[in-house]
Amino acid sequence: AQTVTQSQPEMSVQEAETVTLSCTYDTSESNYYLFWYKQPPSRQMILVIRQEAYKQQNATENRFSVNFQKAAKSFSLKISDSQLGDTAMYFCAFMKRKFYNQGGKLIFGQGTELSVKP
């Protein structure tokens, strides 16, 4: 079975600074995907960034980037130039590669509550 662990229940950062959220996972699979989702107070779960395990290059999306260390099973999220709107709960998630007609189910970590302070 796969597990996802986020060891930082809460973090805070000053506006415009950089913050890194940690995530580790455990799996025996070789083909999988990793995700970071954010959930602001509105409760909407929003996809932030996605990494394919077979790609060595770290994914980036504007101010968001990941540090994917496959051997160490580590998948951290770096937020640069933090903004007040980044305040949210951040979830790391794992998806095993599925095949046609199977869809993909996500296994989530416990979440890290990030506060961006003015």
Added chain:
Amino acid sequence: ETGVTQTPRHLVMGMTNKKSLKCEQHLGHNAMYWYKQSAKKPLELMFVYNFKEQTENNSVPSRFSPECPNSSHLFLHLHTLQPEDSALYLCASSQGSGGTDEKLFFGSGTQLSVL
């Protein structure tokens, strides 16, 4: 707006009531999911539907009964719930093709309180 709509946003029900949660997706996806989000716990997968067929039931009690009449709609029928069932219930959808672009899009959830 992610293209996944859940109603109602809030629901309060007694333990003897019967109610239903509704989810609708406008993304042309083939897979739909129910997740439960309780305080201080990771999101828990409840059910998965692919092309209207249930492909996963994660040992969910029978007081939760899902229904997927077509690929765009998903329901969760509730009856004789317990107070510990109070939680945020999230619906999600995905392409369902299992391809390299597979990712889930979520609704805003239904906050359920069982009295």
